[in-house]
Amino acid sequence: VKRDLEALTAREHDLLVVGGGIHGAAAAWDAAQRGLAVALVERRDFGSGTSWNSLKTIHGGLRHLQRLDLAGVRESIRERRALLRIAPDLVRPLPFLVPLRGHGLQGREAFAVGLRLYDILGLDRNRGVASDRQIPAGRILSRRDVLARVPGLSGDRLAGGALWHDAQVVSSERLLLAFLHAASAAGAVLANDAEVVGWLRAGSRVTGARVRDGETGIERDVPARLVLNAAGPGAGPLLRLAGIERPAIPLLRAVNLVLGRAVVTEAAVGGWSAGRLLFVVPWRDRSIVGTGYFEAEIDVVSAAAAFFDDARRAFPFTRLDVEDVTLVHQGLVPGRDGGASLWTRSRLIDHGKEDGVPGLLTMVGVKYTTARALAEEAVDVVVARLGRRLPPCRTSLTLLAATRPPGATLEDQVRNAVREEMARRLTDVVLRRLDLGTAGPPETATVDTVARVLAAERGRDEAWIEAERQDLAAVYEPAVRIADRMTGRR
Ligand SMILES: Cc1cc2nc3c(=O)[nH]c(=O)nc-3n(C[C@H](O)[C@H](O)[C@H](O)COP(=O)(O)OP(=O)(O)OC[C@H]3O[C@@H](n4cnc5c(N)ncnc54)[C@H](O)[C@@H]3O)c2cc1C
Numbered sequence: 001v002k003r004d005l006e007a008l009t010a011r012e013h014d015l016l017v018v019g020g021g022i023h024g025a026a027a028a029w030d031a032a033q034r035g036l037a038v039a040l041v042e043r044r045d046f047g048s049g050t051s052w053n054s055l056k057t058i059h060g061g062l063r064h065l066q067r068l069d070l071a072g073v074r075e076s077i078r079e080r081r082a083l084l085r086i087a088p089d090l091v092r093p094l095p096f097l098v099p100l101r102g103h104g105l106q107g108r109e110a111f112a113v114g115l116r117l118y119d120i121l122g123l124d125r126n127r128g129v130a131s132d133r134q135i136p137a138g139r140i141l142s143r144r145d146v147l148a149r150v151p152g153l154s155g156d157r158l159a160g161g162a163l164w165h166d167a168q169v170v171s172s173e174r175l176l177l178a179f180l181h182a183a184s185a186a187g188a189v190l191a192n193d194a195e196v197v198g199w200l201r202a203g204s205r206v207t208g209a210r211v212r213d214g215e216t217g218i219e220r221d222v223p224a225r226l227v228l229n230a231a232g233p234g235a236g237p238l239l240r241l242a243g244i245e246r247p248a249i250p251l252l253r254a255v256n257l258v259l260g261r262a263v264v265t266e267a268a269v270g271g272w273s274a275g276r277l278l279f280v281v282p283w284r285d286r287s288i289v290g291t292g293y294f295e296a297e298i299d300v301v302s303a304a305a306a307f308f309d310d311a312r313r314a315f316p317f318t319r320l321d322v323e324d325v326t327l328v329h330q331g332l333v334p335g336r337d338g339g340a341s342l343w344t345r346s347r348l349i350d351h352g353k354e355d356g357v358p359g360l361l362t363m364v365g366v367k368y369t370t371a372r373a374l375a376e377e378a379v380d381v382v383v384a385r386l387g388r389r390l391p392p393c394r395t396s397l398t399l400l401a402a403t404r405p406p407g408a409t410l411e412d413q414v415r416n417a418v419r420e421e422m423a424r425r426l427t428d429v430v431l432r433r434l435d436l437g438t439a440g441p442p443e444t445a446t447v448d449t450v451a452r453v454l455a456a457e458r459g460r461d462e463a464w465i466e467a468e469r470q471d472l473a474a475v476y477e478p479a480v481r482i483a484d485r486m487t488g489r490r
Helices: 003-007 022-032 062-067 072-086 108-121 143-149 173-184 234-239 300-314 351-355 370-387 411-423 428-431 444-458 462-486
Strands: 014-016 038-041 091-101 139-141 158-169 189-191 193-200 206-211 221-228 251-259 267-272 276-283 286-294 326-336 347-350 359-364
Touching: 003 038, 003 108, 003 189, 003 206, 003 221, 003 351, 003 444, 014 022, 014 206, 014 370, 022 038, 022 173, 022 359, 022 370, 038 173, 038 221, 038 251, 062 072, 072 091, 072 108, 072 158, 072 370, 091 143, 091 276, 108 139, 108 158, 139 143, 143 158, 173 189, 173 428, 193 221, 193 347, 206 359, 221 234, 221 370, 234 359, 267 300, 276 300, 286 300, 286 326, 300 326, 300 462, 326 462, 347 351, 347 370, 347 462, 351 359, 411 428, 411 444, 428 444, 428 462, 444 462
Parallel strands: 014 038, 014 221, 038 189, 091 267, 221 359
Antiparallel strands: 091 158, 139 158, 193 206, 206 221, 251 286, 251 326, 267 276, 276 286, 347 359
C-alpha cells in the first residue's frame, strides 16, 4: 500500500471513495474486487476516526429484537458470519452474559423467549464458518451458574442469566487495514493525509473532488465518474460543500473506557444503568466498558467522567477505580430524534435521486459490524449507475489476509509500516500499525525507538518528533484527566 498522489490525478476513476474508516475501506475493496477503477482519500490516517474507537464487538443484532426489527437482526447475523468467515484470524466468538433480575423486559421470561426467537432467526449463522469460530445457541443459565461465572456478582433478586455469543474483533485497526490491503492488491489507489476540500462539478453533477495534500498543502483535482462520501461524522460538512442543504444528521458522542486490568475474563457481562444495558467486555488481558452516549457538544472528559459513574453503577462487582482507566475511546455516531437516541440502521443516500446532485452517494453507517453490508449496497448502486455489467459482490466470502508489517526488530517493523503501509505519524505507527498503544500508553523506550526510526525514515527533525510525542500523549490525556477530576487532584 503506497501513497502515490500523482496516481490519484492520472486518470478518471470509476469511483472515488472519501474517507478511510471501515465503511470507506470496505467499499474500496468491494468496488476494486468487482473490477472498478477506484481511488480512496483519507484526510488523516486510515481508521483514525470513529472506527478507531470501537468496543470491538461484532454484533449479532440481538438488540434489534427489542424493537422487533427482524430484518436488522438478520443483517447483523449475516455480517457477523461474514466477518467470522473472511477474517478468522482477527474475529472470534465471545460469550455475552446478562444477569437477570425480576420480571418484564429485563427478566428471565422475556430473555428466554428472545433467545429462542434469536436462535431460530440465526439457524444459518454458522454456514461456511470454521468449526472453532462457530456461534453456539443462546440459553438461560441458573442463578447458581451465573454466580459461579461472575465472581463477586450480587445474588440479590438474581433469577438467572441470559447467555449468548457474539463475536469480537481482536484488532479493529488491523481488520480495517486488511480491507485496504485487499483493495490495493486489486488495483485501488489509496492515500492518507489527503483531504477533500471541494468538489469538481459539471452543472449539478459531482465529477470528482479537489484533494489537498496535508503535507505540502498542494491541491489536486481527482476526477471520478462517481463519488462515495464515506466520511463518517465528516459527511455532513462535505454535503454542505456540495450545496446540499438537507437537515444535518444529528450526531451523538459515544464513549468507552479501556481498563488496565481484566475485570471479567471469560464472558462479556451486561449491567443496567438508568435503563440502558452496558457491557464490560474482556479484551486481550484487559477489559473495555461501553458504550455511553452523550450529546455531541459535551467535552470528552465530562462524558468519560459521567460514563465512569454509569459503569460503576452497572458493574459494582468490578470495584472500578478511576485509576483503572487507561484510555478513553470516543467518537461521533449518527443519532436520531434530534440526537436523543442512536440511529439504529445504516443508510445509503443517493443524492442524484434525493437532492438533484447526481454523481454523489453518502453512506451513513452506524456499526463497524455492518460496514461491509452497507458497502455492498453502495457498490451495487455504483455499478448500476455506471451501467456496467460486473460480477456480484464477493467480499462476504473472500478471505482477508491478516498481515502485520514484518520485521525481526521493532525498528524493522516501523520501517515497514512506513514503507508498506503509509504510516506517516507517530500515532499512526503506535496506534494503528503496530498495536503498541491500543490499550493504554506504551513504554517510553518504545515510543523513543518508534519516533527515532520514523523521523529518520521521513527525514524529520527533533522539533517534529517533539510535536508528534505531544500528539500521542494527547490520546491518553482524557484518561488522566478523569482520574484527576474524580480524585479532586485538580
Ligand atoms: C465508543 C464507540 C464504540 C463503538 N463500538 C462499536 C462496536 O462494539 N461494534 C460496532 O459494530 N460498532 C461500534 N461503534 C460504531 C463504529 O465504530 C462506527 O459505526 C464506525 O467505525 C464508523 O465508521 P465510518 O467509516 O463510517 O466512520 P469513520 O471511522 O469516522 O471514518 C470516516 C473517515 O473519513 C475521514 N474524513 C472525514 N472528512 C474527510 C474529508 N473531507 N476528506 C477525506 N477524509 C475525510 C475521517 O478522517 C475518517 O477517518 C462504536 C463507536 C464508538 C464511537
